[in-house]
Amino acid sequence: MTRHIKNLPPKARARYLASCDRFAADKNKPPTRKQARAWLDPIRKAFNEIKTGEVDSHRGYAITRIHHADNDFSRIDHAINGFVALIERLMPDFDVATITRVSKKLENGVLIEPSEVQLAKVALDRRAGRILRKYAA
Secondary structure, eight states: OHHHHTTSOHHHHHHHHHHHHHHHHHHTOOOOHHHHHHHHHHHHHHHHHHHHTOOEEETTEEEEESOTTSOOEEEHHHHHHHHHHHHHHHOTTSOOHHHHHHHHHHHHTOOOOHHHHHHHHHHHHHHHHHHHHHTOO
16 A cells, blocks of 8 residues: 555645545444344344244245345345344343354254244344444444
8 A cells, every 4th residue: 555655745645545544434334223224124024934934945944035125035044143243243241042042943954932933033122222222323
């Protein structure tokens, strides 16, 4: 980087470095409420589908649509694992054991009890509320 701006005059160099800092600051902003909801909605929808017994599946794995406007699908256990990784990074003091247990059962093809789904959904909603209040602008 310094090789490219080495020959710039001091004012131009300062302007360039300031624009680089602004670009980096834009990338490090906390998620908005809309983004946080968009990340969590597919998992919530999947838990509701599991509770009703009408979940979509592909090759024996439960799947959910990532966005309502396109045809991208993801395995529910992969979506849950991504959410758990996010929670562990942002809020390491939260217990994600119930959600992880459901994810492992889905991954291994083990039947899930309705009470486990309800507990996982309650835990997900609780974490989601805290994330929206704490991190979303």
